Every structure is written in structure tokens, then in C-alpha cells.
Amino acid sequence: MTTASSLETRVGRVTLKNPVLVASGTFGFAREYERLFPISALGGVMVTGITLEPRAGNPPPRLMETPAGLLNSIGLENPGVHKFIEEELPRLRDLGTEIIVNISGFSLDEYGRLAEILDKETGLAALEVNISCPNVKKGGMTFGVHPESAAAVTRMVRQSTSLPVWVKLSPNVTDIVEIAQAVVDAGADALTLINTLSGMAIDPEKRRPVLGNVFGGLSGPAVKPVALRMIWQVYQAVTVPLVGMGGIINYRDALEFIMAGATAVAIGTGLFLDPFSPLKVIEGLQGFLAKNPEETIRDLIGAAHCSP
Numbered sequence: 001m002t003t004a005s006s007l008e009t010r011v012g013r014v015t016l017k018n019p020v021l022v023a024s025g026t027f028g029f030a031r032e033y034e035r036l037f038p039i040s041a042l043g044g045v046m047v048t049g050i051t052l053e054p055r056a057g058n059p060p061p062r063l064m065e066t067p068a069g070l071l072n073s074i075g076l077e078n079p080g081v082h083k084f085i086e087e088e089l090p091r092l093r094d095l096g097t098e099i100i101v102n103i104s105g106f107s108l109d110e111y112g113r114l115a116e117i118l119d120k121e122t123g124l125a126a127l128e129v130n131i132s133c134p135n136v137k138k139g140g141m142t143f144g145v146h147p148e149s150a151a152a153v154t155r156m157v158r159q160s161t162s163l164p165v166w167v168k169l170s171p172n173v174t175d176i177v178e179i180a181q182a183v184v185d186a187g188a189d190a191l192t193l194i195n196t197l198s199g200m201a202i203d204p205e206k207r208r209p210v211l212g213n214v215f216g217g218l219s220g221p222a223v224k225p226v227a228l229r230m231i232w233q234v235y236q237a238v239t240v241p242l243v244g245m246g247g248i249i250n251y252r253d254a255l256e257f258i259m260a261g262a263t264a265v266a267i268g269t270g271l272f273l274d275p276f277s278p279l280k281v282i283e284g285l286q287g288f289l290a291k292n293p294e295e296t297i298r299d300l301i302g303a304a305h306c307s308p
């Protein structure tokens with residue numbers, strides 16, 4: 001029989017009431033959405049990327065719609081970790097869902113400091129480590145594109161907290177499996193993927209790039225096949241749980257990610273199309289399981305890899 005527990009899933013040490021999360025940077029600190037629906041309905045909230053110091057983000061324009069996607073160059077606008085703890089965390093703790101804090105650093109030390117500071121706080125389920133940030137000490141190359149630097153960030157965060165460490169992989173690499181393995185060897189409890197794909201747009205009238213930052217990150221349905229392929233490959237290579245994201249807008253998309261190997265999924269850009277989409281995805285998964293009453297969502301993880 002399909003029950004609420006049919007949707008329960010476990011990302012390592014973290015139990016989620018259902019496998020549907022919201023992706024970092026697309027749900028803010030849940031303030032706006034709190035007015036729309038009970039956040040406790042979600043499996044979890046991955047909060048907007050937090051840095052050590054407050055950040056104003058990149059110059060405008062910072063968003064552009066593309067066919068089947070969105071280009072963004074928000075540039076990690078956030079109040080900084082101390083204000084986050086003072087002004088946002090007390091409310092987030094009481095939402096009745098798992099809170100995953102997404103952290104971004106511009107040096108190894110910054111990642112370590114953020115993990116140490118957040119380690120002292122109660123009510124957090126896990127840290128999600130965004131490794132798509134430029135390493136300012138090494139000429140601006142992002143940490144996530146080399147196995148060595150990706151592993152170094154993971155090790156630093158691992159040493160600085162007893163919270164579960166989920167590392168968020170960048171798709172802007174030649175071999176995502178190599179990075180995934182390096183990060184798992186360095187102590188990641190789970191992997192989340194994918195972050196946005198690097199892209200740009202040009203305004204022909206102005207003869208200039210559209211985004212103030214020239215480059216931005218592509219998300220939404222346009223990236224789904226790429227994300228799915230990466231989940232599939234990483235699932236075959238590592239044993240830690242995966243949280244899949246990239247273009248999920250309905251329950252069938254979520255099922256594809258789960259059957260490719262994701263233990264849970266996150267919705268990002270889909271929220272801009274329909275803010276209620278996470279609830280609809282949860283309902284859709286429930287409906288799918290009702291048709292196969294002997295199965296739970298856990299039985300579907302990686303199901304597409306099994307030979308018929």
C-alpha cells in the first residue's frame with residue numbers, strides 16, 4: 001500500500017520525508033514561498049549560497065530567458081554567514097523540513113571558516129559545498145574543475161564540521177566521474193549535481209553581451225539531458241547517495257533522475273515556471289507509486305540500470 005513513508009528516502013545520515021528538495025539560489029531563504037504553501041511539505045530546502053562576507057552580486061542584467069532555460073549571473077548575492085545565522089536561520093529551523101546550507105568560498109580557508117561557523121549551529125541537516133567558485137588565490141580558476149582542488153575543498157570542509165558534507169558538482173568539466181571520485185575519496189557524504197552550465201547571450205542591436213557579467217549559468221529544461229547523463233555516469237562510479245537537479249519541472253522528470261541513480265531531487269528553475277511545482281512533483285510521485293503499490297521510492301533508485 002502507498003503510504004507517506006513510501007516516499008521517505010535517506011541521503012546518507014539525513015532522512016528526508018520525501019525526495020523533493022528545492023535547489024540553492026532559487027528559493028532564497030523561503031520567505032516568499034512561506035506565504036504560498038507549508039514548507040514542511042518539502043523533503044528539504046537548500047538555501048541560497050552563503051559566503052563568509054556579505055556580497056552584492058554581479059552587475060545587472062543578471063537574468064535572461066533562453067529557449068527552454070534561464071541564464072543567470074546573480075554572483076552569489078547574500079547577506080554573509082553571520083547575518084544569515086542571526087536573521088534567517090532561526091526562522092528556517094522552524095519550518096518543519098530539512099535545512100541544507102549551501103556554502104561558497106573564494107579560498108580554501110574561507111570554506112573551512114564557513115564550515116566551522118555553521119558547525120556550531122543547531123537545526124542544520126547538512127552543508128552543500130558549492131565548488132563552482134573561483135579560487136582567488138590561484139588566478140580565478142574554479143575549484144570544481146580539477147580533481148585536486150575539488151578534493152582539497154572537500155577535505156577542508158570535512159575537517160571543519162561534523163555535519164554531513166554534500167558536495168555540489170559543476171557540469172563544466174570534461175570528466176565529471178573523475179571529479180566525483182576525487183571528492184568522495186576526500187570524504188564527501190553525498191554528491192549533488194548539477195550546477196549550471198556556463199553560457200552567454202548577445203544582443204544584436206546593442207552588439208554587446210546581454211548579461212552584465214558577460215557569462216552566466218544555464219539552467220532549466222534545456223540542461224536536463226546533460227544532468228541526467230551525469231547522474232547516470234556518477235551513479236555507476238561511486239557508492240555515496242546522489243541528489244539530482246537540472247531542469248526538473250514535473251514528476252516524470254524527477255522519476256528519470258531517480259531511475260538514473262538519484263536518491264533525491266531538487267527543483268530550481270522549475271519554481272519560476274510554477275512555484276507550486278515541488279508540491280505537484282510530490283503528488284505525481286505518490287500517484288506513480290500508487291500504481292505499483294508494493295514499491296517504495298527507494299526501490300526506484302537506479303532502476304534504469306538494471307538489465308530487463
Ligand SMILES: Cc1cc2nc3c(=O)[nH]c(=O)nc-3n(C[C@H](O)[C@H](O)[C@H](O)COP(=O)(O)O)c2cc1C
Pocket residue numbers: 023024025026048049050070072074076102130168194195196218219220221223245246247248266267268269270
Ligand atoms: C537564479 C539562480 C541562482 C542560483 N544560485 C545558486 C547558488 O547560490 N549556489 C549554488 O550552488 N547553485 C545555485 N544555482 C544553481 C541551482 O541550484 C541548480 O543547481 C541549477 O539551476 C540546476 O537546476 P535547475 O535546472 O532545476 O534550476 C542557482 C540557479 C539559479 C537559476
